């Protein structure tokens with residue numbers, strides 16, 4: 001016999017990991033014993049493993065870790081991680097706020113290792129069904145599948161999504177299923193397989209002008225002797241990301257209220273104004289490294305790696321000598337095509353996959369916009385709760401998809417689910433208001 005969970009976290013990346021920590025710390029303060037679990041389709045904890053490029057660094061200060069902005073005294077700070085790993089003194093001597101992604105992944109993995117009792121890896125969520133009691137929508141059943149195809153059903157009063165983005169490919173690649181076309185999300189691991197045992201030259205196109213594209217282009221050029229890399233960008237140059245201090249204040253968790261309280265029109269205007277902090281932009285250091293590489297080629301009279309600017313891929317197909325890209329040079333009103341052995345799409349992510357997973361309860365969801373505490377509106381009288389993390393950029397601002405707000409947002413979700421008073425959660429409704437507890441927690445024969 002199993003309990004109905006207070007919440008099930010769908011996905012166990014940084015967002016829901018921060019939530020797991022906030023929930024545990026809330027429980028420690030309040031004396032509650034919440035029943036929560038997390039379902040993660042990956043077989044073990046990992047974070048953007050496909051973009052774990054050697055030497056790549058974080059673009060965000062380690063002080064914006066999973067907890068510090070909420071609780072600097074937590075044992076889950078990056079500083080405590082360093083201390084436990086015996087590297088605190090050495091890290092200080094690095095004189096940086098920006099650890100490598102490799103080290104940050106190790107930090108996240110270390111933090112996740114404290115939640116093995118709650119995290120179910122290899123559990124891919126397939127669908128969500130409503131559960132009614134006396135005609136009231138009080139909970140949801142989450143159906144997931146493990147690596148062996150076995151289906152589990154778990155019930156929860158609340159769901160909290162933290163599933164990250166889904167790789168996005170340009171429409172030009174619709175219907176093109178070919179192992180030689182890979183998304184940046186699967187670059188590490190994928191590219192090594194494609195380039196193994198190929199004497200070269202191997203022509204690799206990288207499509208995109210953001211941080212992922214630039215890191216991949218530089219990695220291809222520096223790590224593989226057999227590659228000729230071509231960066232295909234729609235714009236006329238690689239542009240730097242603005243991480244200057246006044247601008248960076250838009251990523252302060254306190255700015256979330258500012259954004260949320262604006263009209264939709266003003267939010268859009270702010271998004272456009274600050275888009276170059278995050279999208280289609282590259283760290284200045286990396287732009288300079290790439291420029292130097294291109295200059296060095298000129299010195300040597302080489303043309304191995306190159307950049308095709310003002311080019312949009314309008315069509316792609318499998319050809320006799322590789323993947324043929326049809327490129328439009330809009331400013332010059334020209335079209336041409338070129339074949340590549342491998343194409344890497346560093347074309348960003350979409351963040352609407354939760355809608356697919358929630359299609360089974362769509363009729364109870366009233367609108368796509370969450371409230372300030374990330375709760376989706378459900379039909380009147382519903383006592384269940386659905387919370388979204390990382391896909392509320394429209395209402396909560398540019399920081400929503402990033403790590404900047406994890407610590408604070410997780411606390412807001414915890415308070416919304418459990419309330420901010422030290423009351424047993426089973427004595428609260430899903431909305432956090434106090435209720436008379438008339439029966440013990442519902443016990444069901446469900447998977448753990």
Ligand code: NAP
Pocket residue numbers: 051056057058059101169170171184207208209210211212213215233234235278279280281312313346347348349
């Ligand atoms: P991104 O910034 O969204 O860039 C996507 C790129 O794909 C853009 O240059 C865009 O072109 C291009 N693109 C999209 N659709 C296209 C189409 N139909 N045809 C041609 N080009 C198309 O994505 P990202 O570089 O993957 O970055 C995503 C996030 O991850 C950012 O927050 C970034 O900072 C982060 N990131 C961090 C690190 C790190 O921490 N070291 C590394 C990589 C990524 P346009 O510019 O023309 O729109």
